[in-house]
Amino acid sequence: MASAIAAARARLVAWIRHLARIRYRLLLINVIVAAVPVFGMAFAEMHERQLLAALESDMIHQAELVRAVVRTSDREPSALEAALVIAARDTRTRIRILDDHGALVADSHRGGPPEGAEPPVPYLSGGESPTHVAEIPKPVALAERSEVKAALAGRYGSATRLWEKQQRVFLFAALPVMDRGTVTGVIYVTRSTHDVKLQLYRLRTWLVRLLALSLGITALITLLLATTIARPLGKLTRRAQRIAARQPVEPNDRLMRRSDEIGQLARAVDAMTDELERRARDARTLAADISHEFKTPLTGIRGAAELLRDGAAEDPEARDRFLEMIVDDTARLDRLVSRLLELARVEDYRGA
Template sequence: MPRGKWRPSLGLVVLGVLGIVAALPLFGLFLIRVYENGPIREAEAELIAQSAALAAVMARTIEALPDHEGLLGTVAPPPAEALDNRYRPIQPSLDLAVADILDRRPDATEPATPPDPALLAVGAGLLPVLERTQAVTLAGFRITDRDGTVIAGRNEIGRSLAGLPEVAAALEGRFTSVLRRRVSDEPPPALTSISRGTRVRLFAAMPILVGERVAGVVYASRTPSNVVRHLYGERVKLALAAAAVLAAVIAIAAIFSRAITRPILALVARSQDIARGNRAVLAKPGPFGTREIALLSFGVDRMAHQLHERSDYIATFAAHVSHELKTPLTAIQGAAELLRDAQRNPADAMTASQQIRFLDNILSDTGRLTALLVRLRELARADNPDIRGSAPLETVLAALQQAFPRLVVEVDAALDHTLAISAENAEIVFTHLADNAVRHGARKLLIAVQTGEGAVSIRLSDDGNGIPEDNRARVFDAFFTTRRESGGTGMGLGIVRAMLRAHGGTIALLPAGGEGAAFEITLPTTRPM
């Protein structure tokens, strides 16, 4: 491979893609944090249920106190969601992706007014219930009066939580839940340190409503379930899922290797063998893999075959050209040397008739070289023609009749066909065939046309001397001619075949059926005129 910019191998690209695919579940768990929202919402729903139960108990207890009206605060606003007068559901709403995480909860402060002794007595009676609830649910509870002063809880009794925004909102009659940073007195275990769930604590403030007025707040808190702990509990399922993902990655890698990487490497090795000239490799089938690689392999083989054929053709053609040029050049050189020696040495003087004979030979060989160069130019043009354009068959045959007035051209078919070849290129094809017929003694050329699906077959037969059986297999060979002494170059039929092949056509020598020679040309057609 040529040096330059670094390029990854196909295997490395496939491995990178598979690695990304395998890592997608991890991104979903730890970066997108979708999974962590589950424990958050679950903890919030549990706090809502527990706080609602405690708020109902507190409301019933406060309502039973004498002169309880003096213990009530502001009127709560109507709930945002109410099915009827009985049901006022509160749905979990916290989301790690969008929720702000507040600083750790500040300590309670001194209250502006001390709590009512009756409420302190109620709180003291409720304390055993809160402790038993906390032992089971792991949630912490604080019960406050209408001013936000704690009346029940394990500590902070008689101190105020009214400065907390969630408690202040609950004192106005609105349930509020927030996430705060969790600061533990003990260092977390190593496994749990990667879980954001252990670094936050959920706080929920539920208003205690007596009628439509706020009598206090149930302030609950809990640390959400640890994601890593939950995953550890599902370790068997996760191991099976990881094994399934790994198996899928290995299977995909094997499929890529079998269907893409190995066939491409084999194709590279095959192309290198072809470049080194090893033609034996073309006899073996190429690598397949996918359909596209198989098509690429077939294309490389076809191109290699064509290049080898072209190389052989050029080598053979060069040998023929050098041979054809050598003979007249040698004759010209010999005649010129004799004429020069006769001028230099009076003893070797030539008569006028001898000089004219040598000069005629030079002119004849020069003419042969000129004709050969013209044919070479025509062959080069036939090998790489301009294949655009089309020509009506009637126009082509009319031009042929005009070019050979002494040749009787008879057409045995309708001429309303358009050949997929330009008039200029068609003239080259038919002119060479007619010239061959004339040079072999033909006086009449019969043309028969037969149409097929998308093609037209044209048969040209003459009444000339015909082609001997020994020469029939060589008529299309370059430089093969039986008229070399009369100026034949042996390139006419080669030019015809090259021109037709470039236009998707063919030419064939038909079996001898009497006098003369017969050729069949097949050319694609355009729509009828």
């Protein structure tokens, strides 16, 4: 169990290190930049709901104005139809007045839409919504609609319906007309979502263009940064690994000619390579010199010791001479060791 957890942790660490490479960091940054228009699409959906809510609120305000006119006017509601036509022409809103049974009393669109046919809405994928002609609406049993039933019951009613034939969405709002607590009629307002769809088309078109531009720019930036940063760093990493493995390397003049940090790093690696090669040569030369310098006194010491062993120690004069030779050669070795220590201190100071 513990070994499995350790193996999983090791794989996780290796995966994190793999993703920590510069190219993946740059890609992450570019993905975040490109994701901004995508979040803009989500904002467009929220904006659509807000626009529809604002459209419904505007419809309610229009219905309240018509209700106030109906309450305060001495004329019959049917006599207000001409005023409803003028209001519909300016606001592209169909306004109907119903009696207390849901029957139609006045209609701004009785003779057809006074504002004319709606222009088609273009699609993001190309083309546009179907074009329809302004036609006289057909009679409908309005009292059966849920929003009208709610208004006849003294409550506000609303609904959204799709006209599949022409691919249009309509909002419906119904306000009751009250007189001393009794419902005497209904103000029934209908409006197309054409304006909302047109605004959303413009917004989404801008967001799609921004998304395409962001993707193009981020792709170019990723390619540029990968070419100018990640790839040269990979080359320098492989060169440093060859140097560590004591394998021959060739200088990269193209990288060293760069004036940015990559060029500075390449020149530093090249200088390090030269310094390591110099130190290697110095070490080989020093080893040869030490071998030569140490060999002479060691040979003298060994020769004197062998002569003393072979009987020269019986002769006091020879014994003193050979002992003095050993002492001299030992002092010479001591001086060589002192010089080596001093040379090592100089190299350490130079390296610091």
